[in-house]
Amino acid sequence: MIELQHLSKRFLDNVVLDGVDLRVDDGQTVALLGPSGVGKSVLLKHIIGLIKPDSGDVIVDGLHVPLLRRKELAELRSHIGYVFQAGALFDSMSVYENIRLGITDETCYRDDGYCTDRVRECLRLVNLAPEVAQKFPAELSGGMRKRVSISRAIAGKPKYLLYDEPTSGLDPVNADVIDGLIERLQQEIGVTSVVVTHDVRGAFRVADRIALLWQAKIRAVGTSEEILQSKDPAVHQFLERDLEMAVIQSESDDGSHV
Template identity: 80%
Template sequence: MIQVINVSKRFLHNIVLDGVSLEVRDGETVALLGPSGVGKSVLLKHINGLMKPDAGDVIVDGLSVPRLKRKEIQQLRSKIGYVFQYGALFDSMSVYENIRLGITDETCANDDGYCNDRVKECLRLVNLAPDVAEKYPAELSGGMKKRVGIARAIAGAPKYLLYDEPTSGLDPVNADVIDALIERLRDELGVTSVVVSHDVRGSFRVADRVALLWQAKIRADGTPEQVLASQDAAVQQFLERDLEMGLIQAEGEARAKRGA
């Protein structure tokens, strides 16, 4: 279970998180929504200890993340897969080497046979052909980079998966592919996931619960239906604007299909 308890974080005079609390139960997928620059990624980085809170606590698997020592946090991180917004693939390494680096268990990581099989398996899980393994990140499209990023994150068979804007910068078709992939991984691997996004449509599709981060605080937290039914003006404003964009995109796609 992941528990974010009253976490506050500021950068100089900019308060990014102000007493934020959030709970993600085992096996659950929670979408963390909010406008760009509101601090969603910052909150995500607190969960795997890439950032430390100014106040409050983050508890993962019963361990207080900010208080962990170097070795302990490295061990905890091997249980948490992190999918970065722009993939963050190591550009000097091939796709194979990138995914292999995600195998965090020391014994498995040194076993070539296991690594070859695991890399193939991860590529299959993210719908990529085995020959992609030989390519370098510069040779991949944006959607493929995201999928390789996901493959690397699941290579160590993590218990938790944190997605940082997995569909941002992708066209609607590729965004749908990634959303379907998140759903599939949840069902096949049974991981606990936190998906940071500003894409309402996709988030409502993949999430069991949705939380809205607005002006440094959690403004709404509940099932997609509960959040949609919220009377909070800020929640409505955010949802309407994003759903409107979704409708415009869907209309555009339909028009393109008719034209074709």
């Protein structure tokens, strides 16, 4: 279980998170919605201990993340897969080496046979051909890079998966493919996931619960039905604008194919 308690963070004068509470139960997928620059990625980085909060607590698997020592944090991180917004693939390494680094069990990591099989399995899970393993990140398209990034995140068989804008910068077709992938991984490997996104359609598709981060606070949390029925004007404003943008985008994509 992941639990954020009264989490606050500011960078100089900019309050990014102000007393945020959020709970993600085991096996659940929570989508964290919010406009760009609102602090969604900052919140996600708190979960994995890449950023320390000014106040409040982050509890993952019963462990208080801000209080963990370096070794304990490394141990916890080996159970968490993190998909970075821009992929963050190691550009001097091949896809194989990138995914292999995701195998966090040291005994398995040193076993070449296991690693080869595991890399092939992870590529299969994200619908990539085994030959992709020999390529370098610079040779891949944006969608493929995202999928390799997901492969690396799941290579260590994590208990938790954190996705930071998994569909940003992708065309609607590729975004759908990634959303489908998140859904399928959830069913196949049963991880607890947090998906940070500003894509409302994707969030409604993949998540069991949705949270809206608005002006440094969690403005609403609930199932997709509860969110849709919310009377909160901020929730309506965000959902309507984003859906409107999605319609405009899909119309312009249709037009470009004519």
